[in-house]
Amino acid sequence: MKTSVIGYPRIGKNRELKFASEKYFKSEISENDLQLVAAELRKDSLLKQKEAGINFISSNDFSFYDNVLDAAFLFNIIPERYSSLDLTDLGKYFAAARGYQGDKGNVKALAMKKWFNTNYHYLVPEIDDTTEIKLAGNKPVDEYLEAKALGVETKTAIVGPFTLLKLAKYTGEKKSADFSTQLADEYLKLIEKLAAAGAEWIEFDEPSLVKDLTADDITLFKSVYDIVLNGKGSVKALLQTYFGDIRDIYSEVIKLSFDAIGLDFIEGRKTADLVKEFGFPADKLLFAGLVNGKNIWRNNYAKTIDALKNLKSTVGDNVVLSTSCSLLHVPYTLASETKLSQDYLEHFSFAEEKLGELRELAQLSDYADASNVASTDSFQNNQKLFHNRINSVDGSVQNRVAAIKDSDYTRLPEFHEREKIQKERLGLPLFPTTTIGSFPQTQDVRQNRQKLKKGLISVDEYTEFNKKKIAECIALQEEIDLDVIVHGEYERNDMVEYFGEHLAGYVFTEKAWVQSYGTRCVKPPIIWGDVSRKEAITVEWSKFAKSCTDKPVKGMLTGPVTILNWSFPREDISIKESTLQIALAIRDEVLDLEANGIDIIQIDEAALREKLPLRRSDWYSEYLDWAIPAFRLVHSGVKPETQIHTHMCYSEFTDIIPAIDAMDADVITFEASRSDLQILDSLKENNFKTEVGPGVYDIHSPRVPSVDEIVTALTKMRDRIEDTKLWVNPDCGLKTRGETETKASLINLVEAAKIIRNQG
Ligand code: GLN
Numbered sequence: 001m002k003t004s005v006i007g008y009p010r011i012g013k014n015r016e017l018k019f020a021s022e023k024y025f026k027s028e029i030s031e032n033d034l035q036l037v038a039a040e041l042r043k044d045s046l047l048k049q050k051e052a053g054i055n056f057i058s059s060n061d062f063s064f065y066d067n068v069l070d071a072a073f074l075f076n077i078i079p080e081r082y083s084s085l086d087l088t089d090l091g092k093y094f095a096a097a098r099g100y101q102g103d104k105g106n107v108k109a110l111a112m113k114k115w116f117n118t119n120y121h122y123l124v125p126e127i128d129d130t131t132e133i134k135l136a137g138n139k140p141v142d143e144y145l146e147a148k149a150l151g152v153e154t155k156t157a158i159v160g161p162f163t164l165l166k167l168a169k170y171t172g173e174k175k176s177a178d179f180s181t182q183l184a185d186e187y188l189k190l191i192e193k194l195a196a197a198g199a200e201w202i203e204f205d206e207p208s209l210v211k212d213l214t215a216d217d218i219t220l221f222k223s224v225y226d227i228v229l230n231g232k233g234s235v236k237a238l239l240q241t242y243f244g245d246i247r248d249i250y251s252e253v254i255k256l257s258f259d260a261i262g263l264d265f266i267e268g269r270k271t272a273d274l275v276k277e278f279g280f281p282a283d284k285l286l287f288a289g290l291v292n293g294k295n296i297w298r299n300n301y302a303k304t305i306d307a308l309k310n311l312k313s314t315v316g317d318n319v320v321l322s323t324s325c326s327l328l329h330v331p332y333t334l335a336s337e338t339k340l341s342q343d344y345l346e347h348f349s350f351a352e353e354k355l356g357e358l359r360e361l362a363q364l365s366d367y368a369d370a371s372n373v374a375s376t377d378s379f380q381n382n383q384k385l386f387h388n389r390i391n392s393v394d395g396s397v398q399n400r401v402a403a404i405k406d407s408d409y410t411r412l413p414e415f416h417e418r419e420k421i422q423k424e425r426l427g428l429p430l431f432p433t434t435t436i437g438s439f440p441q442t443q444d445v446r447q448n449r450q451k452l453k454k455g456l457i458s459v460d461e462y463t464e465f466n467k468k469k470i471a472e473c474i475a476l477q478e479e480i481d482l483d484v485i486v487h488g489e490y491e492r493n494d495m496v497e498y499f500g501e502h503l504a505g506y507v508f509t510e511k512a513w514v515q516s517y518g519t520r521c522v523k524p525p526i527i528w529g530d531v532s533r534k535e536a537i538t539v540e541w542s543k544f545a546k547s548c549t550d551k552p553v554k555g556m557l558t559g560p561v562t563i564l565n566w567s568f569p570r571e572d573i574s575i576k577e578s579t580l581q582i583a584l585a586i587r588d589e590v591l592d593l594e595a596n597g598i599d600i601i602q603i604d605e606a607a608l609r610e611k612l613p614l615r616r617s618d619w620y621s622e623y624l625d626w627a628i629p630a631f632r633l634v635h636s637g638v639k640p641e642t643q644i645h646t647h648m649c650y651s652e653f654t655d656i657i658p659a660i661d662a663m664d665a666d667v668i669t670f671e672a673s674r675s676d677l678q679i680l681d682s683l684k685e686n687n688f689k690t691e692v693g694p695g696v697y698d699i700h701s702p703r704v705p706s707v708d709e710i711v712t713a714l715t716k717m718r719d720r721i722e723d724t725k726l727w728v729n730p731d732c733g734l735k736t737r738g739e740t741e742t743k744a745s746l747i748n749l750v751e752a753a754k755i756i757r758n759q760g
């Protein structure tokens, strides 16, 4: 059986691309230097996959920032504000990705959104009525030829036209259908060039097919591919889907003249049924996504071989074993992990190890006779893993979850009563100003943490340093005149890993980075077993911060849904069960903070929206029905006068506003600056009770917002939100920003709030 990989990580095993890009941004290296680093990384991953014997390897899966942005630039979907900048092509590309502020101009970045149900983010292409779609680049061809020169024949992976049209934002009158013919024609030009270069396969990534599709969507898809498939000539086309099943269009796509169709058997709950019910044409290859591209556990060979056997009985031999999605979402290799014992590591599989799994599984499934399979070493070694997992069960945790009562999910008294009590107690001005929690993580802050980790300094030295930083951070906030003070989160590497480190049931990696957006990577911890709180986690820091100021200090925690969503979850118990375990642990921390005099506690649920099932029909039953109560469980035990904040990254929750209100927090802050203010209309329509701080400027970009800009944003917000409910804050934590821009931005923010207050 042949094997296929949809895409490979590209940031580099040691995040080489991140560091090189950041140097390039600071003009410390040239564009050419950056290109060399990128070429080296591409070479490594191609050769790695070739050595592992993978048959279908992708090129063009590399990106300097994001593959959707690559596709937009390739087809000239470039807003004027970037194309008109006097910069190189790569400079314009980065301007669209990150915004640009310098001697050549001052522009904001494109909007950024979560990539389906992952923690990766894509840039939202912007199409206006004058956008002239045309093939304007050569990246896929260049990278195809580059691979070929290295001796690797590749399929060219590219975001497909349907997904590109679906993800784009249309700022004029025209809509997706008005651009579909033109776009299809330009894909054909690309295919022509690929064919001339000798390419045999092109892979169209069409994850948008796993969402609920309307009749118009299906028409759009067919109209685009009608052109592409008719005109593509001898180049073979793989329609690659992932992150779910394609139940709304399966019976139609199998009739189209694709040469292969890639289906996700891991997240696609109905994929196997669809194949059984509608069959699969004998003239196509079926790329079966059976090796999980998103999680880090070893594949269970017995199950996969079984699934392959079933598939072969309907499809015959035309099955190619594939990853379920791009391996972009898992770390590079276990070989970088030097601290975890083999007892743990043997259960994990990162990108490189998944290549080995693909090969072993393909070999095993070629054995005709099941008893031959069972007697192989690879099969037996694999099966042992599913019988022994040390330290994963804690009876007391399971009992505590079982004992949760319905009333534990409700905070009393109800919101409006609490709101009055809190306003009196806190005595904040109208439009209170605050930040989301973290302050710039400068070199010295990271070094301090690293020194402690390496045992180069004592815990006392570490603590003293952080206390000094906290005191300085608070002095700065007082100088800027912010109303609600934070301690700055200097002790945290990452908002999830930090909590994971203080919870039993977690294990950690050293180098297991995955890309979140652009040069930002995260290192998700792994939920290994039952989770509980080992000791108070944040209390000492918050107490110290409180001792530095008379203003209210906001305690800062991460919520259970986010902790779970940004960890690699277990596969042996349900996600709901794991989340409730975490919720109880964080609840203990909330009550400890309150007992230690912290009056405001923020429980971040940055990732709550992200795991919303892609299909609307699954939203409540599969997710919100347990996720929202899990959040309430965390704070339901506090006194009425304690103010609970929450924060969510991204404002894309227009359609779940009642669920967000049902989190029953007192205040919610969220991103609003990088998308339009449409969410505010929905808040109003839904009579949103929770007080809100829609971020007034974009922290994902180094640009300093002007006072005027913030006043304008606030004025728009006041049209839709009552003055007594409106907070003023940036749209996310400041840890990735520099100190200078942070101070300048916050000064402007506070000044804008004061201007608005004076307007009455
Ligand atoms: N409190 C966190 C911070 O400020 C929130 C981060 C986030 O929402 N991603 O860093």
Ligand code: ZN
Residues within 6 Å of the ligand: 436, 606, 647, 648, 649, 650, 731, 732, 733
């Ligand atoms: Zn955020």
